[in-house]
Amino acid sequence: MYKIILLRHGESVWNQENRFTGWTDVDLSEKGLQEAQSAGEVLKKEGYVLDLAFTSCLKRAIRTLWITLDQMDLMWIPVERHWRLNERHYGALQGLNKAETAKIHGEKQVKIWRRSYDIPPPAVDKSDPRYPGHDRRYKDLDETAIPVTESLKDVVKRFLPLWQESIAPKIQQGKRIIIVAHGNSLRALVKYLDDVPNEEIVQLNIPTGIPLVYELDAQLQPIKHYYLGDEEVIKQAANAVANQGKVK
Numbered sequence: 001m002y003k004i005i006l007l008r009h010g011e012s013v014w015n016q017e018n019r020f021t022g023w024t025d026v027d028l029s030e031k032g033l034q035e036a037q038s039a040g041e042v043l044k045k046e047g048y049v050l051d052l053a054f055t056s057c058l059k060r061a062i063r064t065l066w067i068t069l070d071q072m073d074l075m076w077i078p079v080e081r082h083w084r085l086n087e088r089h090y091g092a093l094q095g096l097n098k099a100e101t102a103k104i105h106g107e108k109q110v111k112i113w114r115r116s117y118d119i120p121p122p123a124v125d126k127s128d129p130r131y132p133g134h135d136r137r138y139k140d141l142d143e144t145a146i147p148v149t150e151s152l153k154d155v156v157k158r159f160l161p162l163w164q165e166s167i168a169p170k171i172q173q174g175k176r177i178i179i180v181a182h183g184n185s186l187r188a189l190v191k192y193l194d195d196v197p198n199e200e201i202v203q204l205n206i207p208t209g210i211p212l213v214y215e216l217d218a219q220l221q222p223i224k225h226y227y228l229g230d231e232e233v234i235k236q237a238a239n240a241v242a243n244q245g246k247v248k
């Protein structure tokens with residue numbers, strides 16, 4: 001049996017301001033820094049040991065990983081940063097306030113943009129500063145891989161090669177791994193691992209900064225999963241994420 005740790009980054013400044021973030025590289029808020037510290041503390045307290053870490057190219061995830069590893073006295077372990085673990089690109093919604101967007105377009109439309117499986121938000125134009133093609137960190141990517149918007153389905157598709165070629169083989173070699181990523185890149189992973197039906201993935205909201213443990217069998221089929229934390233607190237945090245798209 002293998003155990004892997006999934007961790008959504010701590011609260012970011014734009015989570016706090018309730019803005020669509022996507023590939024925008026915003027940092028952690030004060031609360032987010034504390035959440036990352038608590039994640040490291042709980043992992044250490046529960047006796048988890050890690051050999052290898054995967055994260056995205058975005059600083060809210062990278063910093064969460066640093067703080068978590070620091071708490072565990074594991075800053076020396078190898079880290080692989082990959083764009084395939086980035087948050088879903090939110091297209092032309094990036095930067096907008098979620099509640100104000102709901103006021104303009106309706107809560108139903110915002111929920112479709114946020115949580116439907118295959119409907120992407122409106123795209124950005126390639127001349128838009130929010131198009132990642134302008135960002136040096138993605139300069140080696142083929143233009144066809146650089147998103148102008150993404151649905152969760154697109155994220156599953158771009159994430160899978162990393163799982164199949166890098167993460168899964170490392171787990172099967174016995175490496176104990178942590179994946180520190182984002183609300184929707186982790187939803188993509190959960191969708192794949194648990195084979196969640198398209199209409200059910202709409203209900204899944206992953207809270208910031210709480211380690212989620214997946215136990216996998218030899219074929220990497222999930223046996224069970226659980227958060228490390230208080231059940232009621234976790235439920236409330238997931239509901240708060242869901243409610244970000246409501247008119248305030």
Ligand SMILES: O=C(O)[C@@H](CO)OP(=O)(O)O
Pocket residue numbers: 015019020021022023087088090114183184241244
């Ligand atoms: O804005 C985003 O990039 C994501 C995660 O913070 O938001 P949502 O939960 O609305 O998908």
